[in-house]
Amino acid sequence: xxxxxxxxxxxxxxxxxxxxxxxxxxxxxxxxxxxxxxxxxxxxxxxxxxxxxxxxxxxxxxxxxxxxxxxxxxxxxxxxxxxxxxxx
Amino acid sequence: xxxxxxxxxxxxxxxxxxxxxxxxxxxxxxxxxxxxxxxxxxxxxxxxxxxxxxxxxxxxxxxxxxxxxxxxxxxxxxxxxxxxxxxxxxxxxxxxxxxxxxxxxxxxxxxxxxxxxxxxxxxxxxxxxxxxxxxxxxxxxxxxxxxxxxxxxxxxxxxxxxxxxxxxxxxxxxxxxxxxxxxxxxx
Numbered sequence: 548x549x550x551x552x553x554x555x556x557x558x559x560x561x562x563x564x565x566x567x568x569x570x571x572x573x574x575x576x577x578x579x580x581x582x583x584x585x586x587x588x589x590x591x592x593x594x595x596x597x598x599x600x601x602x603x604x605x606x607x608x609x610x611x612x613x614x615x616x617x618x619x620x621x622x623x624x625x626x627x628x629x630x631x632x633x634x635x
Numbered sequence: 636x637x638x639x640x641x642x643x644x645x646x647x648x649x650x651x652x653x654x655x656x657x658x659x660x661x662x663x664x665x666x667x668x669x670x671x672x673x674x675x676x677x678x679x680x681x682x683x684x685x686x687x688x689x690x691x692x693x694x695x696x697x698x699x700x701x702x703x704x705x706x707x708x709x710x711x712x713x714x715x716x717x718x719x720x721x722x723x724x725x726x727x728x729x730x731x732x733x734x735x736x737x738x739x740x741x742x743x744x745x746x747x748x749x750x751x752x753x754x755x756x757x758x759x760x761x762x763x764x765x766x767x768x769x770x771x772x773x774x775x776x777x778x779x780x781x782x783x784x785x786x787x788x789x790x791x792x793x794x795x796x797x798x799x800x801x802x803x804x805x806x807x808x809x810x811x812x813x814x815x816x817x818x819x820x821x822x
Contacts, residue, residue: 551713558709562702566695573691576821581679586822593817597810604705604806606799610643614650617792618810619656625664625814632668633822 561603567569583633590629597622644708645800653807654793656770660811664818667759674755681756682820689740690820693733694812697771700729701809704778704802711785714792720785727782730775737768760819767811771777774808777801 572589574589601618608615643650671678677773707722744761749760781801790798 551709554709555706558702562698568686569691569698572817572821573687573694576687576817586673589817589821591815593814596813599703600806600810604701604809605803606644606708614643617650617654618657621654621661623750625661625792628661628665629668629818632665632672635672 561599565596565599568596587630590626590633593605594622594626614626643803645796645803649800649803653803656807657811660767660814663759663763664814667818668761670755670759677754678756681754681760685760685820686740686743687820689736690816693736694816696729696732696736697809697812700726700733701806703729706803707781707785708795708798708802711790711795711798716785716788716790719790719798720782723778723782723785725773727728727778730771730778730805733771734768734775737764737771741765741768763819767808767815770808770811774805778803790797 572592575585575589598619601622605618607618673805703722707719707726710716710719710722741764744757749757749761751761778801781790781798784797
């Protein structure tokens with residue numbers, strides 16, 4: 548029961564954090580802020596949100612080795628490609 | 636929930652499927668970003684025509700749905716079948732909210748005569764958005780089946796591999812949208 552309560556609290560905090568970061572991204576878009584640094588900042592937030600989904604909602608934080616890293620590696624590779632494309 | 640396990644939750648086959656799906660979406664995102672290099676003005680111009688507020692509502696809908704799914708997984712592991720069923724139903728409802736909003740967005744584009752051949756930006760936007768939309772529909776079918784089975788009491792703390800498998804797929808759908816939203820609507 549204690550473990551269930553802990554899990555519930557952690558996942559709820561993660562959910563609220565995800566919503567907050569989404570609102571930040573939306574505000575940046577609405578304010579019409581532009582530029583490479585802004586774009587890369589927005590994408591860095593997206594990658595962090597993806598890592599939260601992977602670790603907590605997908606529960607990969609409990610998996611060992613490459614299983615835990617498979618989504619994180621995908622996010623890192625995507626981040627590198629987007630960085631190169633937006634700074635080209 | 637805190638112990639380290641050798642394998643990820645659910646059936647291993649779903650993780651191979653998830654990786655294949657992420658590879659395809661990843662290539663799509665990379666192609667979008669690389670094509671944008673030579674079409675920055677076009678992409679930025681037509682990006683402004685997209686409904687960012689609708690995309691925000693859709694992001695909140697999918698995040699909420701994913702949260703309800705993990706609550707359902709936590710509940711079933713605690714043998715709380717009724718709670719698990721209620722959380723899963725809420726997840727389905729939020730998934731349907733996404734479908735309604737996205738369908739309205741597509742209808743709006745069609746009314747304005749926008750198609751895949753309108754320009755390069757819309758070719759990418761419509762392809763990516765519709766491909767993801769189909770995944771949401773498939774995910775909703777999976778969640779619907781899980782909810783029905785939960786209502787029949789088919790899962791428990793010992794027998795929940797199917798729930799974790801379906802949940803993992805749904806979180807992947809959410810994950811892809813979290814990348815698509817800023818990349819196509821904001822950046």
